[in-house]
Amino acid sequence: MNSERDRARTGNGPVVISVDAMGGDRGPAAVVAGIVRSATINPDIRFILHGPRDELERLISRRKQLRDRCEIRDAAGVVTMHDKPSQVMRNGKDTSMWSTLDCVRNGEATVAVSCGNTGALMALSMIRLRKLPGVNRPAIAILWPSRNPQGFNVMLDVGADIRADARDLLQYALMGASYARNGLNLPVPRVGLLNVGTEEHKGRAELKEAHDLIGDLAEQGKYEFVGFVEGGDIPGNTCDVIVTDGFTGNVALKTGEGTASLIGDLLREAFAYTPLSRLASLLAYTSLRRLKKRIDPRRVNGGVFLGLNGTVVKSHGSADATGISSAVKLAFELAQSGFADRLAARVASAAELAQDDAQAEQQKESGT
């Protein structure tokens, strides 16, 4: 058992991913179809699947790709999109979401994946996995299509918490940089702090304080701080990591998604408008498919919960098989890079440094 746990943690040998089969808008069939895809592509993944045993057994029995690679854990309860996080924390012990997280908690799996209720998943993650030492507010980080060579930027927090003070924003910078290093393979990610103007005299008080904190810890945190950035930099190329509070980040994320989706629909309409344009869309099929793939939110499906003892990937509630498979791919990559342990080490050492700085400052001020 112990050696199995070690393997799950270090990422040598097969990676075990704990998957919540329930709570998504399309039900467990879409989740199973998604993990089948991942299993087909990647021989190094194993799954522990959580939900009502009978239903899940029926779904996976026909899938030979999952044979000997997918274990079922029976959980009768389901967290719905309407359940309040507080209720789930009190009465959710029998749910598939709880069971999914507990496999990471006890070391059987390295990463958890769920497409259920975000608020409940974050609340349960906080009590089952607990926050990392030195982290006050965990955050949800997402990948956003960008003009950068790596094709994506990291943005956090996109909705774990609607508040964030200067110190929380510093934690987000450290965690986001760590994610960009391991998830996007950028040795020294460039970090920007989201504001309404790039001049230093603008913006809210906590942002000015955060600006100084994040700048001060750049070297220790192994990132470059580019200062304040604006909404246009989220899909831009001025930085790789965009740090903001969960309220602003959530609005930005959903505005961007909504705008992209509107443009996609208008594009389809434009191509359907005349016989000539319909012919054109046939000719351009491959090119448009490439574009679609590049900006398809399903391909970057997966918000990552950062700042916990263990990694949780939150897939879109409406994710189909493609979306689930992307979330599993992200989970696998993070597991293999040993991301959770590296992040923990980085945040802990930075917290210590910040602590030392604060103490040194206090001592200086009190003249000792």
Added chain:
Amino acid sequence: MNSERDRARTGNGPVVISVDAMGGDRGPAAVVAGIVRSATINPDIRFILHGPRDELERLISRRKQLRDRCEIRDAAGVVTMHDKPSQVMRNGKDTSMWSTLDCVRNGEATVAVSCGNTGALMALSMIRLRKLPGVNRPAIAILWPSRNPQGFNVMLDVGADIRADARDLLQYALMGASYARNGLNLPVPRVGLLNVGTEEHKGRAELKEAHDLIGDLAEQGKYEFVGFVEGGDIPGNTCDVIVTDGFTGNVALKTGEGTASLIGDLLREAFAYTPLSRLASLLAYTSLRRLKKRIDPRRVNGGVFLGLNGTVVKSHGSADATGISSAVKLAFELAQSGFADRLAARVASAAELAQDDAQAEQQKESGT
């Protein structure tokens, strides 16, 4: 003089628009090209153009469309994009921006148009035009491409002020609804309050209070309140007016613009990729042009400053002739609808009602 002023205010006869020729990224030539376009299309517009007389005279002398329809007011000073609002307020008397606003202040023109520094323009507008009675914080409202039949939604504030309390958000709802009635021709606009979840228990405290205030004044304000909305509703069809603070609104606006611009560039790349796709883009030329027109930010160019004694249209700093002409068109439509006076009346009566409510509540609480 007096009758001329009356005409400028009521919108009978030609509409006089006060235009700042300076401060845009492309200089006065782009501004003159823009007003030439507007003058060609619309015989009912007159202009007062502000900037260095020699330069402007040289630019308009060759434009016969502007003959007898464009008066020049000499102003030597220019507000640059780097000037701080506080400096401009103290030392900006000789600038074209100051002169542009003063024509609205003294009634010679109905609407002012400028593509200069937003912060300075708002600061000068506050001191030259002054706030409407009952308004605490003026706001900048923009039109955003949406799925609604009118093709656009109104969003405010997008950056006049980074703070907004519950009462400010109520004012934004009233002003935004008034703008949608006059600018988008919607008799009873649907107003939504931007939040991170549509459930009433989520979000910041000031948003819960604003939710109640905006709901209570819906009938008097002649709008329908749809409650909380999310970022995805900004380009959506659940409401016509999106109310938020200037920090969040500015981030949302710039994220949306950045995302749309990224997709546009990727689309161009996709079409240039293979000979077949290049042929396709030729075939689809008209359809793509239609789409481009629909989402071209230059076509909806113009943030409107609301809550002042007079209307100010802020054009994009990088606006070209098309952009300037769109801003002038918007200014003309608002002037013709008598928008400023209607907005003032609506806000004043609502402020009175809110005052009455507050007093009644106080009396109830104190038992008198």
